[in-house]
Amino acid sequence: MKVLYYDVFCGISGDMHLGALLDLGVKEDYLKTELRKLNIEEEYDIVVTKGMKCGISGTRVEVILHHDKGSQEGNHPHEHNHDHHHHHVHDHQHDDTHQHGHEHSHDDAHEHGHKHSHDDAHEHGHKHSHDDAHEHGHKHSHDHAHQHGHEHSHNDAHHHGHEHSHEHAHNHSHDHHHHRNFTMIKDMINKSTLSDGVKALSIEMFRLVAVAEGKVHNKPMGEVHFHEVGATDSIVDMVGAAICIDALQVDKIIASSIQVGGGFVTCAHGKMPVPAPATVEILQGVPLKYNLVPFETTTPTGAAILKATVSAYKDEHDMRIHKIGYGLGYKDFEVPNALRVYLGEIEDAPGDLVIENQYVMETNIDDMNPEIFTYIEQKLFDAGALDVYKTPIMMKKGRPAVTLSILFSKENREALQKIMFTETSSGGVRETQVVKSMLKRDFVDVETSYGSVKVKNLYYEGKCIKCKPEYEDCARLAHEQGVPIQAIYDAVEKKVCDAD
Numbered sequence: 001m002k003v004l005y006y007d008v009f010c011g012i013s014g015d016m017h018l019g020a021l022l023d024l025g026v027k028e029d030y031l032k033t034e035l036r037k038l039n040i041e042e043e044y045d046i047v048v049t050k051g052m053k054c055g056i057s058g059t060r061v062e063v064i065l066h067h068d069k070g071s072q073e074g075n076h077p078h079e080h081n082h083d084h085h086h087h088h089v090h091d092h093q094h095d096d097t098h099q100h101g102h103e104h105s106h107d108d109a110h111e112h113g114h115k116h117s118h119d120d121a122h123e124h125g126h127k128h129s130h131d132d133a134h135e136h137g138h139k140h141s142h143d144h145a146h147q148h149g150h151e152h153s154h155n156d157a158h159h160h161g162h163e164h165s166h167e168h169a170h171n172h173s174h175d176h177h178h179h180r181n182f183t184m185i186k187d188m189i190n191k192s193t194l195s196d197g198v199k200a201l202s203i204e205m206f207r208l209v210a211v212a213e214g215k216v217h218n219k220p221m222g223e224v225h226f227h228e229v230g231a232t233d234s235i236v237d238m239v240g241a242a243i244c245i246d247a248l249q250v251d252k253i254i255a256s257s258i259q260v261g262g263g264f265v266t267c268a269h270g271k272m273p274v275p276a277p278a279t280v281e282i283l284q285g286v287p288l289k290y291n292l293v294p295f296e297t298t299t300p301t302g303a304a305i306l307k308a309t310v311s312a313y314k315d316e317h318d319m320r321i322h323k324i325g326y327g328l329g330y331k332d333f334e335v336p337n338a339l340r341v342y343l344g345e346i347e348d349a350p351g352d353l354v355i356e357n358q359y360v361m362e363t364n365i366d367d368m369n370p371e372i373f374t375y376i377e378q379k380l381f382d383a384g385a386l387d388v389y390k391t392p393i394m395m396k397k398g399r400p401a402v403t404l405s406i407l408f409s410k411e412n413r414e415a416l417q418k419i420m421f422t423e424t425s426s427g428g429v430r431e432t433q434v435v436k437s438m439l440k441r442d443f444v445d446v447e448t449s450y451g452s453v454k455v456k457n458l459y460y461e462g463k464c465i466k467c468k469p470e471y472e473d474c475a476r477l478a479h480e481q482g483v484p485i486q487a488i489y490d491a492v493e494k495k496v497c498d499a500d
């Protein structure tokens with residue numbers, strides 16, 4: 001079995017992850033070509049360099065943002081070194097002789113404060129579009145000649161206050177890409193020509209962050225205003241992660257316990273404890289280590305990449321390692337600030353359990369014509385449900401009702417959700433992630449006096465411990481031969497026992 005192992009001894013962020021997988025052998029050109037399928041390549045550049053951390057060489061990835069067309073044309077790339085140092089206070093450096101300090105803080109009802117200070121002649125392009133009530137306050141102070149032009153489009157009531165103090169004429173047109181929400185990002189990914197696997201995996205990463213942010217800030221997921229998450233560099237980090245993982249074509253992903261770091265981190269919300277609330281929300285149930293350094297070592301993006309892909313956490317593993325990669329972080333610590341990854345193989349033991357992350361979607365129904373259930377169940381199976389089952393329940397006001405449950409893999413979530421909303425009377429569904437352990441299995445054809453029946457063999461610790469004739473074959477033969485179905489089961493059992 002081909003395995004990817006994350007050794008998260010000093011944490012993980014989106015760009016450390018990209019660096020590690022490029023270091024492991026994923027081609028930089030392939031990553032960049034695939035990312036272009038999102039059609040946002042004018043918003044960023046990706047710079048890949050070789051570097052060193054405490055004597056270990058590895059690969060460093062920087063996502064350089066073009067916040068606006070103006071800055072792009074004016075050759076003002078905005079650098080976001082997304083691990084461990086920018087924490088939502090954006091430091092920007094420009095080729096021209098000036099610096100920007102942008103401070104953004106967004107919320108549903110919220111205020112904007114943009115502060116710019118410039119030394120030289122240049123142009124800005126900023127665009128904002130928001131869904132909710134909020135206030136804007138822009139403060140600019142400039143020393144030299146340039147132009148401003150602000151474009152804002154808002155759906156709801158809000159108040160703007162722009163304060164400019166300029167020594168010279170200048171031209172700003174705002175064009176930030178910070179406010180894509182989960183739905184917008186999902187649409188962008190789905191509309192692209194990326195493979196279905198990459199789409200599903202990257203959407204799952206964004207969903208994990210959206211759910212976590214919603215929980216932390218006590219808002220429904222749809223109302224979460226993405227901050228860094230909605231920004232271009234998070235899109236590059238998470239879609240890029242899915243592209244690189246998909247390119248490796250591994251059967252299983254394993255990780256060590258995750259070093260989250262310590263202390264406090266400053267971000268849009270102010271100072272927050274490490275692990276940041278969204279990070280620890282995402283990493284519930286995962287083995288963590290703390291305080292290797294008094295800084296944030298694992299970010300929400302890094303946490304989401306692992307949560308969406310890792311099926312087992314083991315500090316000691318028995319894989320044969322074929323390749324090793326190091327993705328470098330930005331800061332320098334006393335320990336190597338790097339994510340280490342291994343590509344290798346684990347022997348397929350015949351008795352091994354198959355362990356998969358799956359999901360259960362459920363809704364309680366007390367007001368639907370019961371005849372419809374059978375129709376819906378079939379539709380759910382056709383859309384990829386792994387199992388569909390009903391549980392009788394008693395609901396409020398003494399109503400007898402049914403819980404309709406679906407077991408599924410994440411790539412089928414949207415199709416199944418659509419059926420739940422459009423075909424049942426339900427107005428909402430809930431979802432939980434489950435770890436499913438299955439006995440290894442194979443299928444054989446058993447010849448009986450009635451005909452051939454497919455039989456499932458189930459293995460545990462290398463031995464076949466259960467044999468199950470497939471119901472459909474038994475039912476078909478019983479009809480064809482005009483015998484009780486039990487006669488077919490008995491014939492299969494006799495054949496199997498005789499063979500033992």
Ligand SMILES: O=C([S-])c1cc(C(=O)S)c[n+]([C@@H]2O[C@H](COP(=O)(O)O)[C@@H](O)[C@H]2O)c1
Pocket residue numbers: 013014082083087088213216226227228229234265266267268269272276277278279296299300301302
């Ligand atoms: O901007 C928001 S909403 C934000 C929320 C949280 C919470 O934990 S809530 C944390 N952060 C911090 O932002 C940086 C960037 O993280 P990325 O995952 O985008 O790389 C990081 O320091 C987070 O802890 C931001």
Ligand code: NI
Pocket residue numbers: 213216217269278
């Ligand atoms: Ni937050």
